[in-house]
Amino acid sequence: MSVTKLESLSNEILLYLIEYYINGVDLFISFLNQLNNRFDALIYRSKRFYFDFTSIRKSEFNICMNILPRYHHIITSLTLSERDTPGQIHSFLCSFRSFEQFKKLRRLHLDFDANSVDLIDEALHSILKTRIHTLSIKGKNVRSLFEFNCVLLAILTLTRIQRFYLSVDIQPVFCYFPSLNLIYLQYLTIEGRGCTWNNVEQILKYAVHLIYLNVRIIEESLNSIESINDQENNYQLLTKLHTLIFEFIDDYSSITFDKLKYYFNLMPNLYQLEITDTAGQYRSMNNWKILFQTSLPLLKKFIFKIGRLFLSNENISDMLASLEDSFWIEKNNYQIYFITHDYTDDDNIILYYYPIDARLNRNNCQNKYENNLQVWSIGQHAMKQSYSQIDSIVNLYHSGKSCLLPTEHYFNNVKHLEIDHLNSFSFEWMTKHIDLSNITELVITHTDHNSNIIGLLIECTTSIISLQIHLKQLISLRKILMTINKSVQRLDISIDRHSFRKKDIKIISYLFPSIEHLKINTTKLDNLPFLTIYLTSLRSLTFKFVYSFKTLMRNIRQEQLNHILCPDNQYLLTQSKQSITLWIDQSTFQQHIWRSFQSVHKQQSTKRELSEVHLSKCICC
Known part of the structure; x- marks a missing residue:
């Protein structure tokens, strides 16, 4: 069979591929003025493009910026990311200060560091003048932005955003805005620093057409929370809600199971429910069983991740005994895990999992402190499969020092x-x-x-x-x-x-x-x-440093660092606690630049060593 070449496809098919499937970056770099007049003509005829600049080469980005002014009015989807490409969004906004210029833009994805993007405030405000229906914002140092919460609320209230993803290092505030209007919102995810329970209540109250809700709840609100009786006349049924994911982190002791139950009763058509309970507050499996039987008749998939740290061996034994009930054993799509969690430097949360399969007979609990995968292995019920397929675990930590490894689980995702x-x-x-x-x-x-x-x-x-x-x-x-x-x-x-x-x-x-x-x-x-x-x-x-980068930066001003590493403003950098990331091109590796920077670094390191010696002498005296 001969291999079909791209050139053999009809113009109609090629035009469809260009408009819907080929990244505009690839079109500009690999197709436009590169192949033949036919492809150039098809690109000129196109009525829509999408551009994803994630991890793009700096040289290719510059090429796109030179061509983009001729096509920006027909871009329907745009992704800008400073992950590994610091300065990308700043450079883009220097050419296009407002997203209002993108008349056909419907999807926008931003991943930025507010400290390195001077024009992001103005750009976020301009979203109000667009017809975007899908918006994703992932940002660091957002607290430095002027009135970020107000802009965020205005975007959700005054536009027709249907899908919204937010992951920033501050908690958004949806409370205390009586005119909050979220009727167009259908898919909402809030990660990063998450939000308070009061904010979740506001979302459930005003976003009545939600289909998918995924929220990280970092802590309970410091303000008083309305009683359930006061709420009953203020909430509508969330009949369209299909998937609900609640991730409870840190202190949420005031959010009782009864409060959760009230809101679950507003979701008669819920199909999938995922709960992360890091404090083990909702560990009563009997409560969940009654809830599912009485209030969530259409629920088909349940994933429960419960914190291991706050559970005693007696708590675990009680849970395992509850799972012996035929109700749980028959539910093939109900999965329960013990977890521990930790924070990364950029406020991401890592969950370590301890799987429990309710279809296995668990009538004894062995405590294995060294296990990273805690497993209670006792005789099995009759099972059709020798392995329990686990597809809900995407991140897995495994240690070769574990003295007991699970033999009945297969991690396929x-x-x-x-x-x-x-x-x-x-x-x-x-x-x-x-x-x-x-x-x-x-x-x-x-x-x-x-x-x-x-x-x-x-x-x-x-x-x-x-x-x-x-x-x-x-x-x-x-x-x-x-x-x-x-x-x-x-x-x-x-x-x-x-x-x-x-x-x-x-x-x-x-x-x-x-x-x-x-x-x-x-x-x-x-x-x-x-x-x-x-x-x-x-x-x-x-690149990292042996000495504290924070100490180095206290002695080297930002302007001095940019002057050394960014002569003539040829490229930009981003800084974290102990490292620098450069978006590179050919000029980045000029020998004299690294000699200059290394000499400054060595000078600061020597100063630190002398300071430590002087301090030790003072202590001895």
């Missing part, structure tokens, strides 16, 4: 896998109980120094896009990996401080030639210019 103390036994377990072909993000921390096992794991995870690993472990893979991995785009070798030699760069380029984003941890920056020779696909570089 894990995307992010973190491995600690990898050894031959844990690798064998993973090959049997995790679908490694689905892994896109792999983190390997401590190992038993067996490079062969690491090589086998990387070869099994054929779809990984992101890899975090020690540099020494990576170097040892040079003679072990049988095939070159072209799928890895993000490489993080910053776990430990290391020297960054030219030889190391060559090995990385050999093993992972398609690296686009690299994170290192070194004070030796003089070899960085070799990156442009060996890692030709590289788009961003993040």
Whole structure:
């Protein structure tokens, strides 16, 4: 069978592909003025484009910015992201200060750092003058924006937003606005710092056409909450609500199960319910059983994640005993997990799971403190499957030091896998109980120094896009990996401080030639210019310091840093607590830039060492 070429397709099909399926970035970079007059004519005839600038090369972004003014009025979907490309949104808004210019824009996705985007306030205000129906906002340092909450409420109230995703480092406020109008809102997700229960009540009161609601509830409100009796005349039935996800984090003791029950009674057609209960407040399985039988007759899928930290062994035994009821055993799509949780530096929440399968007979509980996957393994009921398929766990942490591993579970949808103390036994377990072909993000921390096992794991995870690993472990893979991995785009070798030699760069380029984003941890920056020779696909570089970056920044003003790293404003950077990320191009690796910066860094490091010596002498005196 001959392979169908793109050129053999009809103009009608090609035009449809251009307008609905091909990213405008690819059209401008790979098609326009690159193939033939026919394709150029089809692009000129197109009446709509979508553009996703996520992780774009800086040089390609500049090309698009030069061409975009001729086509911006027919863009229907736009994604701008500063993840790994700091300064992208700032550069875009310098050319297009208002989204009002995009007359056909219906979908907008923004991922920004408010500290590095001077024009974001004006841009957010301009959304009010658009006809956008899908909006996604993910931001850091949002508290520095002027009246962000007011702008947010105005967007939801005065526009026809139907789908809204929000993840910022402040809590949005939906309370105390009597004119709040959310009648067009159908899909709402609030992550990041989440919101208070009072805000959730306002959402349930005014967004009467919700189909999907996913909210992280960080804490209870400090203000008094209306009693249920006062609310009964103020809420309508949420007949369209299909999926509800509540993630309760931290202190929410005033939100009783009865209060939850009141709102569940407003959702007669609820199909899927997911509850994360980090404090174990809603652990009574009997309460859930009665609720489902009396108020949620159409519920087909229930996922309950309950905090392990606040549960006693007696609490766990009571829960497991309740799950022996035939009601739970018959529910194949009801899943219950014990969890622990932790926070990342950017306010994301990591959940570690302890699966429980209600279809297994659990009449005894063994406490295994060293387990990262807590499992109660007793004799089974008659089951059709030997493994319990778990598809609701996307992020999984696994340690080779666990003395007990689950044998009856199969994790078929894990995307992010973190491995600690990898050894031959844990690798064998993973090959049997995790679908490694689905892994896109792999983190390997401590190992038993067996490079062969690491090589086998990387070869099994054929779809990984992101890899975090020690540099020494990576170097040892040079003679072990049988095939070159072209799928890895993000490489993080910053776990430990290391020297960054030219030889190391060559090995990385050999093993992972398609690296686009690299994170290192070194004070030796003089070899960085070799990156442009060996890692030709590289788009961003993040580097850590052995000394506190915060201390360094107290002594180096932002203007001085920009002057050193950004001569003639050729590229921009973003800063975190101990690292710098650069959106790179050819000029980034000019040798004199890194010599200047490294000399400043060494000066500040020497000052710190002298200061510590002086302090120690004072203490001794």
